[in-house]
Amino acid sequence: MDVKIKLTGNTLTACIEGDIDHHNAKEIRECIDQKIEEESPNLLELDFSKVQFMDSSGIGLIMGRYKLMHILDGKLQVINIPENIKKLIKLAGLASLNIIKE
Amino acid sequence: MKPINEMKLEFVSKSSNESFARATVSAFIAQLDPTIAELADIKTAISEAVTNCIVHAYKSSIGKIYITVQIFENGKSIIKIRDKGCGINNIKQAMEPLFTTGGDERAGLGFAVMQSFMDKVRVSSKPNKGTSITLEKNIIPRFIKNGQPS
Secondary structure, eight states: OEEEEEEETTEEEEEEEEEESHHHHHHHHHHHHHHHHHHOOSEEEEEEEEEEEEOHHHHHHHHHHHHHHHHTTOEEEEEOOOHHHHHHHHHTTGGGGTOEEO | OOOSEEEEEEEEOOTTHHHHHHHHHHHHHGGGOOOHHHHHHHHHHHHHHHHHIIIIITTTSOOEEEEEEEEOTTSEEEEEEEEOSSOOSOHHHHTSTTOOSSOTTOOSOHHHHHHHHSSEEEEEEETTTEEEEEEEEEOOOHHHHTTSOO
16 A cells, blocks of 8 residues: 655645555545645545555545545545446445546 | 355454455455456455454454355355454444444445445344354356356
């Protein structure tokens, strides 16, 4: 598991690599939240292109960041979702939040 | 019907074992020649069940988690995940989507995922005795997927 974060203008992009499960969700979350606090971006992009596996801990991670960005008057977008994770994203109803970028 | 193969797994409820559990079970089930999508369904359901044992059953302790897997000639797989933890008081409530006692960062989707990704889910639980989850998944044999006999 690894998170690569970069800032482009007011957009913070966090590229998550590997698995998102209960075991490493906390580390991923802390890593992203610390950068949000430092940079106060308008937009947080969660780049899932390198996520190998995700369970509902990943949904918790997305929802938590959605709430955090909402509090900060910013927006969240989840980008590059791999095919095998789309089923879970759909089940969780995240499409209705308008944060999934196809 | 007798299984064509079976295995047992026992490990302690450390979160670092979540990936071990799903990888091991999916490696065993690979014998049924599942698609990537079927294997992803199973991995996700196992991850949910094992996480429940770690987060809820053994909330403030470390206990043992037991998994048995049986596979059958017709492609059926039966996976049992058992713990000797605190048990579930209200199974119906625990299985409701979005219900969680796990705090803000937990989605409350564990059972909903198991139910929609697997063909059958059975839960039996006794407070202070433990919980047993039985998951079934029918792996469609390759010759049917391909539309011709092998």
